[in-house]
Amino acid sequence: MKRRIDETDRRLIARLQENARIPTAALARDVGLSRSAVQERLERLEKSQTITGYTVQLGDTARPVxxxxxxxxxxxxxxxxxxxxxxxxxxxxxxxxxxxxxxxxxxxxxxxxxxxxxxxxxxxxxxxxxxxxxxxxxxxxxxxx
Amino acid sequence: MKRRIDETDRRLIARLQENARIPTAALARDVGLSRSAVQERLERLEKSQTITGYTVQLGDTARPVxxxxxxxxxxxxxxxxxxxxxxxxxxxxxxxxxxxxxxxxxxxxxxxxxxxxxxxxxxxxxxxxxxxxxxxxxxxxxxxx
DNA sequence: GTTTAAACCGATGAAACGCCGGATTGATGA
DNA sequence: TCATCAATCCGGCGTTTCATCGGTTTAAAC
Structure with missing residues (x-):
């Protein structure tokens, strides 16, 4: 029974902040868990609204002038x-x-x-x-x- | 020879804004191109700094107070x-x-x-x-x- | 001490990936 | 005009990742 986000969750979030398109399997290797465990963690974080989405960051060229x-x-x-x-x-x-x-x-x-x-x-x-x-x-x- | 971003690029970006973790193959189906063509487009957009990265969006719980x-x-x-x-x-x-x-x-x-x-x-x-x-x-x- | 549920692992077939060769197209310049 | 060159796309390959599930461990709850 876990509710609070722990250190591993924070590490996952940190990696996703750098690059949200990194494969789950790579995240798993980074934090030392199985791929499916990481997948479950992400689902929990998304369901609990800790993670609300993933977006693309745009450069100045595509932004309003x-x-x-x-x-x-x-x-x-x-x-x-x-x-x-x-x-x-x-x-x-x-x-x-x-x-x-x-x-x-x-x-x-x-x-x-x-x-x-x-x-x-x-x-x-x-x-x-x-x-x-x-x-x-x-x-x-x-x-x- | 293409430099300017076209309508297809904009559609790709729009989909990535909704969900940056969508597989490239799904993007390809959405815009009606081959997977490898979309992959090349994304590489171009990244190289040209139109796309500067992909990040996770966090809910209030995880944000700084x-x-x-x-x-x-x-x-x-x-x-x-x-x-x-x-x-x-x-x-x-x-x-x-x-x-x-x-x-x-x-x-x-x-x-x-x-x-x-x-x-x-x-x-x-x-x-x-x-x-x-x-x-x-x-x-x-x-x-x- | 038993029940229950969360969290994890590992396996499996399907899907997606990185990579590359080859076809098409359109602009460049001999 | 015609050869050249680069941009863009496709399809195929072996590899990697994916979604999903059953089974184990752990720890709180009763």
Whole structure:
């Protein structure tokens, strides 16, 4: 009876973070278990939502050309309406609630400067927003989230 | 002679975004090519950095408890050294170069407040950094990157 | 002490893999 | 025009991995 993820699970996850397409048999050799045992572990991790999926990481070429970070200060501390509005904007690909001077960080993607400009304007005019501050993302130095 | 990614490449990428561990043979059936042709396409996409890797997506249970955004102002506009130092810190999971008052945004993950505090201190004391501003991430409102 | 279920192993036939030779196609330049 | 060259694809090969299952061990639960 095991519920908690143990050291072996962590090692499996670590290897999959490096390369999710590695064969199960190779994982098994890495951690010193049989292939079928590893297979069962992965099924458990997936079923328990510890692992929610496997995806491909794309380089800049296939990603949207322009990215920006938008720091947002709310008028009241009720973020729900603003977050909902942001979520309806397809260009808005991420939104975090933060502590400090600003209340939200939104990450925005666009294909052209004009498009980005339009999106930033649209965000700035949303109801419930006091102030915004935008930074164009010049490059992704690294990303291992 | 093909350089640009075509519709088939996009379909392959789309399938891999859903599940990066799907067998190449299944991808081949999906797009109507031979297995070896798909294998060559993937090698091309990887070599051209269109695809940079494959990773596992983790649920909340396995994710770090605490996240923070660190805005970084450099002393000179030479980011290479600082970025390299940040990349060596395992807690630092992402780094973007931006325009504006600050030069870099780093995203930091930690399991405890003490650990986060230590990481932020460590970043603040790196050579080449003039000033930093940190915001704890209270919650991820949405993320569809 | 018995029951029960989780976790593992090893075996087996089917499927997928890496690798390579050969056909096709379309652009390049003699 | 026609030979050349590289890109792209296919199919086949031996090897590896896969899904699945029965059987063993372990340890908590009763």
């Amino acid at each position: 322009l990215l920006a970070e938008v720091m947002i200060q709310l008028e009241q501390k009720q973020s729900a309406g603003v977050v909902g509005a942001l979520q309806k904007i397809p260009h808005c690909i991420r939104c975090l609630a933060i502590s400090g001077e600003y209340d939200l960080i939104a990450e925005v993607a666009a294909d052209t400067p004009e498009e980005l400009d339009g999106v930033l304007d649209r965000i700035g005019e949303l109801a419930g927003i006091k102030r915004t501050s935008s930074s164009i993302i010049l490059s992704t130095k690294f990303d291992r989230r | 605490l996240l923070a955004e660190v805005m970084i102002q450099l002393e000179q506009k030479q980011s290479a050294g600082v970025v390299g130092a940040l990349q060596k810190i395992p807690h630092c999971i992402r780094c973007l170069a931006i325009s504006g008052e600050y030069d870099l945004i780093a995203e930091v993950a930690a399991d405890t407040p003490e650990e986060l505090d230590g990481v932020l201190d460590r970043i603040g004391e790196l050579a080449g950094i003039k000033r930093t501003s940190s915001s704890i991430i209270l919650s991820t409102k949405f993320d569809r990157r």
